[in-house]
Every structure is written in structure tokens, then in C-alpha cells.
Amino acid sequence: MKISDLIEQYINEIFEGSDVVELNRSSLADMFNCVPSQINYVISTRFIPELGFYVESRRGGGGYIKISRANSTKQEYISSIIQKIGSKLSQSVIDIYLDDFIRYNLLDKNTALLIKVALSDKSLNKVDKQKRDEVRADMLKNILINI
Amino acid sequence: MKISDLIEQYINEIFEGSDVVELNRSSLADMFNCVPSQINYVISTRFIPELGFYVESRRGGGGYIKISRANSTKQEYISSIIQKIGSKLSQSVIDIYLDDFIRYNLLDKNTALLIKVALSDKSLNKVDKQKRDEVRADMLKNILINI
DNA sequence: TGATTTTGACTTTCTTTGACTATTAATATT
DNA sequence: AATATTAATAGTCAAAGAAAGTCAAAATCA
Numbered sequence: 001m002k003i004s005d006l007i008e009q010y011i012n013e014i015f016e017g018s019d020v021v022e023l024n025r026s027s028l029a030d031m032f033n034c035v036p037s038q039i040n041y042v043i044s045t046r047f048i049p050e051l052g053f054y055v056e057s058r059r060g061g062g063g064y065i066k067i068s069r070a071n072s073t074k075q076e077y078i079s080s081i082i083q084k085i086g087s088k089l090s091q092s093v094i095d096i097y098l099d100d101f102i103r104y105n106l107l108d109k110n111t112a113l114l115i116k117v118a119l120s121d122k123s124l125n126k127v128d129k130q131k132r133d134e135v136r137a138d139m140l141k142n143i144l145i146n147i
Numbered sequence: 148m149k150i151s152d153l154i155e156q157y158i159n160e161i162f163e164g165s166d167v168v169e170l171n172r173s174s175l176a177d178m179f180n181c182v183p184s185q186i187n188y189v190i191s192t193r194f195i196p197e198l199g200f201y202v203e204s205r206r207g208g209g210g211y212i213k214i215s216r217a218n219s220t221k222q223e224y225i226s227s228i229i230q231k232i233g234s235k236l237s238q239s240v241i242d243i244y245l246d247d248f249i250r251y252n253l254l255d256k257n258t259a260l261l262i263k264v265a266l267s268d269k270s271l272n273k274v275d276k277q278k279r280d281e282v283r284a285d286m287l288k289n290i291l292i293n294i
Numbered sequence: 295t296g297a298t299t300t301t302g303a304c305t306t307t308c309t310t311t312g313a314c315t316a317t318t319a320a321t322a323t324t
Numbered sequence: 325a326a327t328a329t330t331a332a333t334a335g336t337c338a339a340a341g342a343a344a345g346t347c348a349a350a351a352t353c354a
Contacts (some may be wrong), residue, residue: 001352004299025344035301041343045298056256060308063343076179111258117293118265123286127274139270144266151309172334182311187335192308207318210333 007032007042015069023065043067070147074106078144085141088133094119094140106147115143154179154189162216181230190214197224221253225291232288233281241266241287253294262290 007028014021024034029036043065047053053069057063070078081097098116101107107115117123119139124132154175161168176183194200194214199221204212228244245263248254254262264270266286271279 002299017212026342036344037346038300038301041299054257057344058308058344059306059344061310062152063308065344090350092238111261114258114261115265117289118262118286120289123289124282125285126278126281131273134273135271138272139265142264142267143261143269146260149309173332184312184336185310188309204334205318206316206332206334208320208332210318210344212334 003032003034004038004042004045007034007039008046011042011047011067018093018103019069019071021067023067039065074147077104077106078147082141082144085137087137089119089131089137089140091119091121091136094136097140115140149191150179150181150185151189154181154186155193158189158194158214166216170214171210172212172232186212199224224253225294229288230292232284234284236266236284236287237280238266238268238283241283244287262287 010028010032011021011023023039025036025039028039032038043055047055047067047069052075054068055065056068057065084098095116098107098112102109103113119136121132124135127135157175158168158170165261170186172183172186175186179185190202190212194202199217201217203215204210204211208277232244239247241263245254245259249259266283268279271282274282
């Protein structure tokens with residue numbers, strides 16, 4: 001098995017326990033007896049946004065590479081909601097969804113409030129009234145996909 | 148965790164109680180087993196004016212470093228941005244703003260991403276193209292007001 | 295042969311350290 | 325009382341150290 005696959009496998013094993021993995025690039029490279037840049041290669045080819053991964057890093061002393069992934073149960077829940085959302089969403093229905101999201105820990109309160117504000121009539125003032133609910137539906141779906 | 152982070156954390160803990168922190172540089176350095184100038188490093192990289200901190204100091208016997216946080220500054224920063232935002236905002240200009248917000252710790256990356264998605268052309272698909280930039284401006288202002 | 299993987303030299307960013315400088319307060323001297 | 329000296333602080337700046345990023349050449353695989 002090639003080394004990139006082994007590294008990928010190793011990272012995925014750490015993911016078993018949580019949705020965040022923090023790596024030290026050079027130790028990992030040592031561990032697999034490869035050059036550090038191979039870690040970048042693995043990350044950039046396997047832990048990509050399209051697969052629900054998000055990567056942050058920092059250089060310098062105490063540097064790190066942090067990979068987060070969209071939790072899979074969350075992922076399922078999100079897709080089910082996206083299915084349910086039709087082509088229109090009123091402000092009040094959105095509020096109900098948002099409360100649910102908070103209850104299920106999909107969002108924290110601040111984020112929920114932010115979405116509420118973003119999708120409010122006030123924000124959508126310039127949009128024709130008849131179209132607002134459609135825009136809201138599109139926006140919420142898009143947001144959910146990217147959470 | 149690296150030493151600068153520990154020092155930052157310690158100072159932030161003192162801030163829990165009040166809006167002013169008075170430090171003795173060398174004792175702090177002793178406490179964290181580092182050279183005194185590291186305290187300056189921490190202050191100059193983390194307790195910066197952009198984030199609403201104001202630093203005073205005095206040398207000589209009984210010298211000190213005093214950090215105050217201006218609660219209003221973040222708010223002032225937000226208001227100044229709201230002023231600056233005109234009636235239209237393109238997707239690309241929004242990206243610049245969001246980067247600034249992340250840099251100034253006004254938003255974390257996920258929240259910024261969420262806003263980006265919410266205000267994207269994809270979300271605003273049903274809105275007339277000519278109107279999208281206006282809607283974006285309204286939305287961002289509303290979001291900022293409610294942060 | 296074309297795509298993927300491996301390697302490594304070079305770059306960039308952030309942190310730590312320490313030598314040297316500047317300022318202030320306290321104390322001693324005139 | 326005014327002035328000089330000493331001690332106690334803090335500030336500055338650049339070098340060294342500790343990561344991670346980039347990019348393209350070389351190697352390997354299908």
C-alpha cells in the first residue's frame with residue numbers, strides 16, 4: 001500500500017473519536033518516514049472541502065495543521081432537512097427550523113441569530129415580496145449545505 | 148500549548164473581572180519562565196488596538212504595563228464599517244470585508260464562510276442580477292448591526 | 295505515455311531569546 | 325533644596341529557532 005494511503009488511513013483513524021484532528025506536520029512525516037510536504041499532498045488530495053473537510057494551519061513554533069470534518073450524523077440530518085425544505089420559506093417557518101437546529105446542536109445561538117437576521121424581511125427589503133420566501137428557501141439550503 | 152498562548156490566556160482571565168489589567172512585566176515573565184520581552188511580544192500581537200485594547204506603561208521602580216479594553220471599540224469598528232458600506236456590495240468586495248473581520252476576530256472562519264454562502268450569487272439566484280448587490284449590502288449591514 | 299505520488303530545495307510565517315537602550319523612582323551627596 | 329547616582333523597571337530590535345507552505349523535478353504506476 002502506498003504511503004499516502006497509509007497516512008490517509010491514519011488520519012481517518014484519529015477521526016473515529018472526534019470531528020477534529022490536529023496534526024504536527026513534521027512528526028507525522030517522521031512517523032511515516034516521508035518528507036513533510038507529503039502530508040500536504042495527502043491533505044490536499046484527500047481531505048478536501050468537497051468531502052466535507054475543512055483545514056486550518058499555523059506556522060512557527062507551536063504550529064499545527066487542523067482538519068475538521070462535518071459530523072456524519074449532522075450530515076444526514078442536514079440532508080434530510082434540505083429534502084424537506086420546499087421552494088418557499090416564510091420568516092416564521094425559518095424560526096421554527098432554527099430553534100430545532102439549536103436544540104440539535106447543529107448551530108449555536110449566535111449563528112442561528114445571524115441566519116435569522118440575514119433572511120429577515122428587513123434584509124430582503126429590496127426583493128419583491130412574492131419572491132422573498134423563495135430566496136429564503138434557497139439561502140437556507142445553501143447555508144445548510146455548507147455548514 | 149505554546150507559551151505565548153498561555154500568557155495571553157492568563158491575561159484574558161484577569162480581564163474576566165474588569166476592563167483594566169495591570170501587569171508587572173518581569174514577574175509575569177518569571178511566572179511563565181520566559182524572557183521579559185516575550186510579554187511585549189504577546190501584547191503587541193494579541194492585545195492590539197484593532198481589537199479594542201489600549202496599552203500604557205511606566206518604567207522604573209513600581210513600573211507596570213496596563214492594558215485596558217475599550218468595549219466600545221469593537222462596536223465603533225462595526226459602526227465604521229456599516230458607514231463605509233454603501234448601497235451596493237459585490238461578492239468580491241464582501242470577501243475582502245470578511246477577511247478583515249476574521250483578522251480582527253470579529254468573526255470566526257466558519258461564521259464568515261456562512262455569511263459568504265448566504266450572500267453568494269447561488270443563494271440569491273432568484274433575485275434579479277442588478278439587484279443582488281443591493282440586497283447583499285442590506286444583508287451585511289443587518290448582520291453587522293446584530294453581531 | 296499520462297496521471298499520480300514522492301522528494302527536496304527554497305520560502306514564508308510565527309515564536310523565542312537576549313543584548314542593548316531608555317525611563318523612572320529612590321537614595322545619596324553637596 | 326538641588327543634584328547626582330544607583331537600582332528597578334520597561335522598550336526595542338534583530339538573530340535564531342520552529343514550524344508549515346510551495347512548486348517543480350524525479351520516480352512510479354496504470
